[in-house]
Amino acid sequence: MAGLLWRCFLLVACICVVYPEIIEIRVSRKLEDCFEQRRFNTNQTDPRYDNIHGYCIQQFRWHLNKHYRENITTETSNWIDELLRISNRNARKKRQSLPVRKEYRRLTDQERADYHRAINMLKRDTSVRPNRFDALGLLHQRRGDDVHHGAGFLGFHRVLLVVYENALRQKVPTVNLPYWDSRLDQPLRDPTRSIIWSPQFLGTMRGRVTNGPFAFWQTPAGPLVRNGGQEGELFTYNHIRAVMTRSRLEEISEPHAPPPPFDFEIRHGDVHQMVGGIMAPAETAGYDPVFFLHHCFVDYLWEVFRRSQKEKGVDPTTDYPRRYGPSAHAPKEQMGLGRLLNEHGLSDMFTSRLYTYGPSPTCSFRRPTCGSNYLTCEFGFGRPQCVTLEMLSTTPTQTRRSNVPLQWQQFVPQLQRGVPRSPVPNQFRSAIARARAQRQNNAGQNRQQNVNQFGAQRRFARTKRQADGHAIDGGRLTQMGQNILTQFGGNQLSAFIRNKTKNSNQASATQEVQAAAPQTDIFQVMKDGDSELVVSPVTNICPSSSPQRVIQNLFQLNGISDSRVWVYIPVRVIYKRQPEQMKFEAFPVEAGTMKASKDIYDPTRYTELASHFTYEFNHPRTCRDMDGIYTKIMVHSDGLNYHGTYREFALVDARQPFATSVVYIAIKSPEKWKTEALLSGYDPCGNVCKPYCRNGKHFAPCHGALRLTDETNKGSRTPINYGMDYGEATKMVWDVSIDGIPVFNDDKIFMQLVCN
Numbered sequence: 011m012a013g014l015l016w017r018c019f020l021l022v023a024c025i026c027v028v029y030p031e032i033i034e035i036r037v038s039r040k041l042e043d044c045f046e047q048r049r050f051n052t053n054q055t056d057p058r059y060d061n062i063h064g065y066c067i068q069q070f071r072w073h074l075n076k077h078y079r080e081n082i083t084t085e086t087s088n089w090i091d092e093l094l095r096i097s098n099r100n101a102r103k104k105r106q107s108l109p110v111r112k113e114y115r116r117l118t119d120q121e122r123a124d125y126h127r128a129i130n131m132l133k134r135d136t137s138v139r140p141n142r143f144d145a146l147g148l149l150h151q152r153r154g155d156d157v158h159h160g161a162g163f164l165g166f167h168r169v170l171l172v173v174y175e176n177a178l179r180q181k182v183p184t185v186n187l188p189y190w191d192s193r194l195d196q197p198l199r200d201p202t203r204s205i206i207w208s209p210q211f212l213g214t215m216r217g218r219v220t221n222g223p224f225a226f227w228q229t230p231a232g233p234l235v236r237n238g239g240q241e242g243e244l245f246t247y248n249h250i251r252a253v254m255t256r257s258r259l260e261e262i263s264e265p266h267a268p269p270p271p272f273d274f275e276i277r278h279g280d281v282h283q284m285v286g287g288i289m290a291p292a293e294t295a296g297y298d299p300v301f302f303l304h305h306c307f308v309d310y311l312w313e314v315f316r317r318s319q320k321e322k323g324v325d326p327t328t329d330y331p332r333r334y335g336p337s338a339h340a341p342k343e344q345m346g347l348g349r350l351l352n353e354h355g356l357s358d359m360f361t362s363r364l365y366t367y368g369p370s371p372t373c374s375f376r377r378p379t380c381g382s383n384y385l386t387c388e389f390g391f392g393r394p395q396c397v398t399l400e401m402l403s404t405t406p407t408q409t410r411r412s413n414v415p416l417q418w419q420q421f422v423p424q425l426q427r428g429v430p431r432s433p434v435p436n437q438f439r440s441a442i443a444r445a446r447a448q449r450q451n452n453a454g455q456n457r458q459q460n461v462n463q464f465g466a467q468r469r470f471a472r473t474k475r476q477a478d479g480h481a482i483d484g485g486r487l488t489q490m491g492q493n494i495l496t497q498f499g500g501n502q503l504s505a506f507i508r509n510k511t512k513n514s515n516q517a518s519a520t521q522e523v524q525a526a527a528p529q530t531d532i533f534q535v536m537k538d539g540d541s542e543l544v545v546s547p548v549t550n551i552c553p554s555s556s557p558q559r560v561i562q563n564l565f566q567l568n569g570i571s572d573s574r575v576w577v578y579i580p581v582r583v584i585y586k587r588q589p590e591q592m593k594f595e596a597f598p599v600e601a602g603t604m605k606a607s608k609d610i611y612d613p614t615r616y617t618e619l620a621s622h623f624t625y626e627f628n629h630p631r632t633c634r635d636m637d638g639i640y641t642k643i644m645v646h647s648d649g650l651n652y653h654g655t656y657r658e659f660a661l662v663d664a665r666q667p668f669a670t671s672v673v674y675i676a677i678k679s680p681e682k683w684k685t686e687a688l689l690s691g692y693d694p695c696g697n698v699c700k701p702y703c704r705n706g707k708h709f710a711p712c713h714g715a716l717r718l719t720d721e722t723n724k725g726s727r728t729p730i731n732y733g734m735d736y737g738e739a740t741k742m743v744w745d746v747s748i749d750g751i752p753v754f755n756d757d758k759i760f761m762q763l764v765c766n
Contacts, residue, residue, distance in 0.1 A: 032579070032732075032760045034703040037688060037715045038650065041070045060241070060644070060692035064283065065276050067648050067688065068292060071655075072155035082152055086145045089138050093176040094169075094348040101363040111310070112368040114188040114206065114303055115384040115398065122211070124182045126223035129299055131181040133227070144230055146174055147296030153346045158292060159264045160335030162345065163275050164312050165355015167305050169347050172364060174302050189306035191370045192244035192281055194385065194398045201284070202238035205384045205399040212300060215239075215285075216559040229297035232571035235287035235562045236298070240659065241644055241692075242283025242290075249277050250311060257322050259356075260331035262315070278308050287562065291655065294566070310367050327356050371396040567654040567678055576656070576676040577732045578739035579718070581689060582759050583643050583660040583671045586766035587613065588695060589625050590636045591664045613667040623667070633695040639664055643691055643699065643765055645673050650686040650715060652678045660691075672759075674739040677718065680732075685718040691763035699765040709762055716761065731758070 036042075044066035117125065132143040139145065150157075150170065157166040175187040195201040207215035213222020215238035220226060227234035252271035256262050267273035281304055282289050288298045295301045316326040330341045330353050337343070341353035361367070371380040373387035373394045380387055380396035388397045565573040594611045597604045613619035641664040647656040656676040662669035677687040691699030701714035718732065733739025745753045 031719050033717050033719075034712045035686060035715045035717045037713045038070070040073075041066060041688075042713075044069060059698050060696045061276060061280055061283075063690060063692070063698050064646075065279060067646075067690075068279070069155070069159050070650075071291070071648065071653060072158065072293070082149055083139065083145075085138050086149060089142070089145070090149070090173060091348050093173045093180075094350075096176045096179075097172050097364055101359055108364070108366045109186045110366055110368045111187050111189055111306060113194075113370055113382075114190050114211070115194070115382045116368065116371060117188055121185075125178070125185050125188065128178040128182040128185045130223065132177055135181075140230060142177060144297060146170070146177065147294070147301075148230065149346075150296035150301075151293045154293065155336060156338035156346060158275070160339030161259065161263045161331040161341075162334070162339040162343075162352040162355065163264065164259075164308070165352055166345055166347070168309050168312070168355055168360060169345060169350060171302065171306055171309055172360065173347060175365070186365070187306050188303060189310050189367070190300070190303035191307055191310075192284075192304070193247060193250075194371065194396055196244040196246050197388075197395070197397050198400055200239065200400075201244055203400045203402075205401060207238070208401055211384075212303075217562045224299055229288060229294070230569075231288055231294040231297055231566055232564050234298060235564060236289065236300075237286030237559075237561050237657070239284065240286055240561055240657070242280045242286070244281055244284055245277070245307070245311075253277070253311070254315060254318055256315075257319060257324055258331070259326070259329045260333060263331055263335075265335040266331075266333050274308075274312075278304070286657075288564070290657075294564075310370070313361055313367060327358055330356060561657050561659065563656055563658075563676070565654075565656075565676070567649075568652055573676075575679050576654075577679045577718075577734055578674045578676050578736055579732045579761075580739055580743045580759055581645060581673050581675050582762040583645065583662065583673060583691060583699070584762060584764045584766075585641060585643060585662040585669045585671075585693070586622070587664060587667050587669075588633065588636065588641075588693070589623070590633050590695075591641070594639070594665055596665075611665045619667050636664075636694055641669075641694055643671070643693055643763070645675055645763065646688075646690045646692075647675045647677045648688045648690070649678060650688055651683075652685070652687075654678060672743065674733070674736055679734075680718045680720055686715065687718075688713075688715045689761055689763070690714055691765060693765040697765065699763040702762050702764060704760045712761075714761070714763075 045063065114122075129143060133141050135142045140148075153166070157163060171187060175185075178185045178187065190206070192201075195204040195206065198204060202215045206212055209221040209223075209225075211222065213219050213224055215236050217235065217237075218226075219234045219236060224234060249271065253262050253274055256272055261267060262272055262274040264273065264275050267275075271277075279292070282292065282295055285298070285300055285304075289295045289300055289304075319326045319329065334340055334352075339352060341351065343352050344350070345352050345355065371382060371385050373380050373396050375389075375394060378387040378389075378394060384399050385396045386399060388395050565571050565576055567575050593609050596610050597606050598608055598610055599605070608615060613623045640661045643660045643662060645658050645660060649655070658673050658675055660671040660673045662671050675689060678685045689701060691701075693699060701712050702709035703712035703716070731742055733742055743755050743758045745755055747753055
């Protein structure tokens with residue numbers, strides 16, 4: 011018996027309690043070097059550091075991806091060669107006119123239906139695995155860093171678009187690839203409500219795509235998902251104007267382009283982030299049809315840049331940068347599409363023999379039309395601008411202040427349900443005609459006012475240039491040898507830049523659509539860059555008091571989507587109110603008199619707080635969603651030893667000088683192998699929140715990188731757990747008393763992000 015007890019004692023003595031442990035680690039030197047690049051740390055321009063931070067992480071992820079991606083299959087390579095041979099044959103043909111790539115909303119209903127049909131036919135064709143559409147997405151993924159972050163970026167994607175267009179024509183021979191000019195959506199207060207995200211066009215913009223031509227698509231990365239409007243931004247005329255001031259490809263290309271306004275690749279990535287979901291990571295973006303529409307517009311803008319180079323005496327066909335970035339971007343290196351080299355992407359052959367671009371929609375005082383039933387000509391600031399129509403909701407929470415016809419407002423929610431087959435039902439045409447007549451009457455009055463304001467000579471000269479222009483098919487430039495730089499406008503309306511449409515309270519006359527607008531020189535289309543400062547007829551909806559829809563994550567880990575291999579850790583967010591949020595119009599009352607010059611929530615009027623709210627800015631700030639009583643802080647986790655990301659946001663009370671919130675962030679489970687991840691937070695102005703890691707009972711500055719392991723607890727360590735799911739992680743930091751009162755357990759917080 012004594013021997014048995016002794017053996018039991020030895021057994022118990024050898025049992026060690028195993029706890030998961032979180033420890034702070036440093037980020038890799040490669041990632042740190044990217045963050046600290048001199049060109050990303052200047053005050054010359056308008057850097058949004060969240061975009062730069064995300065760019066560096068994306069670049070690091072490409073290198074991780076090399077360990078998990080497979081080679082391009084032989085059948086895919088053979089198919090690509092076949093599609094390139096089609097282009098070779100077409101380039102030798104003599105044609106009276108070239109196929110024209112038009113803005114997506116300028117397609118006829120039949121052209122748009124054919125385009126969607128061709129895409130779905132590629133998706134259903136499994137003769138090339140997994141199917142012909144996703145095979146092109148996989149090609150983009152597997153080329154990875156070899157076609158990004160260097161001088162070959164634009165050329166590769168130009169050829170990829172030609173390959174994609176030929177693939178579509180194998181299914182529907184009459185199809186031409188359209189482009190999505192996201193500048194037309196940017197003036198909307200909420201661009202995710204653009205008509206382009208209706209079932210007639212691209213379908214669902216938030217969450218899983220459940221309507222439209224690509225509803226319920228399954229991709230190699232999981233269900234087709236978008237998280238529109240959570241991050242990123244669309245192209246603006248200011249962005250493009252900045253790029254067009256450069257003369258050399260090296261000045262707008264990675265890895266040596268000056269800060270973001272001139273770095274075309276980083277700017278294009280902002281649109282990827284704005285669409286979100288599958289589109290956000292570059293390695294999965296090719297699975298969403300939006301990818302090709304967006305890159306077609308990038309190619310359009312590059313062609314404008316190339317024309318600008320010719321005006322400045324630079325030959326774009328020989329302008330390959332000497333500082334081209336990674337070795338895969340060398341001019342003589344294989345592009346990865348047939349036997350083409352990177353330098354071949356600079357050839358004029360593409361737009362002189364294979365395709366041309368129709369101009370982006372424009373309008374004028376004389377011709378207040380945009381050539382589409384889905385665009386309207388706006389005059390909100392006295393300068394005409396084509397703006398997309400918006401999907402409206404007539405719910406009580408959204409007060410309408412525009413004079414859009416009620417019939418049209420009733421129609422658009424039907425678009426959201428996918429009911430009508432016709433873009434404008436017949437029963438609404440009379441209402442539209444009445445609105446058009448009223449608009450024409452108003453436009454006549456507006457024209458007279460603008461003659462007085464801007465001068466008749468200037469207005470009619472501009473209109474004449476528009477009428478006399480040509481598309482980019484090799485026609486002459488605008489008359490009088492107008493320099494390309496003048497076509498991006500002056501600064502007459504620069505005072506409106508910080509208060510453009512998204513923050514404007516001006517009402518706007520309702521604009522309805524008319525017949526197609528005349529063809530215009532592609533440069534003229536981009537004239538007057540500051541004309542983006544226009545009120546859309548449907549942007550005057552009061553901002554909703556509820557936050558945007560939650561983020562649908564992909565839970566993709568090393569190429570496999572499965573939420574069961576992820577765990578959750580709690581992260582605290584601490585926020586200091588920004589100067590843009592100093593006034594909330596809650597006034598004190600003294601002796602019965604309301605003091606409208608004061609605000610009880612303004613911390614600068616209190617001696618105890620004022621010293622903490624002194625700001626100095628060395629560069630302009632671009633802040634998003636700063637006019638509500640809540641502020642959204644984005645929180646990311648990115649794998650450092652695994653390929654996967656997770657996105658979440660915290661909501662904090664913007665009225666308070668200081669506020670806090672807790673979010674639960676998913677990272678890879680450490681069950682099979684240790685987890686190393688980088689946690690990042692970003693405030694609405696693009697500032698990177700400062701990470702602090704637990705050091706005993708206190709928090710100390712850290713890099714935001716952590717390692718999660720299963721290690722033996724030696725008795726002196728306090729175990730810090732994770733939650734196997736969201737519920738477990740929540741219960742970790744919240745105890746419930748006998749009385750049912752939740753009590754916060756601060757000891758379970760390992761990291762906090764301070765946004766100040």
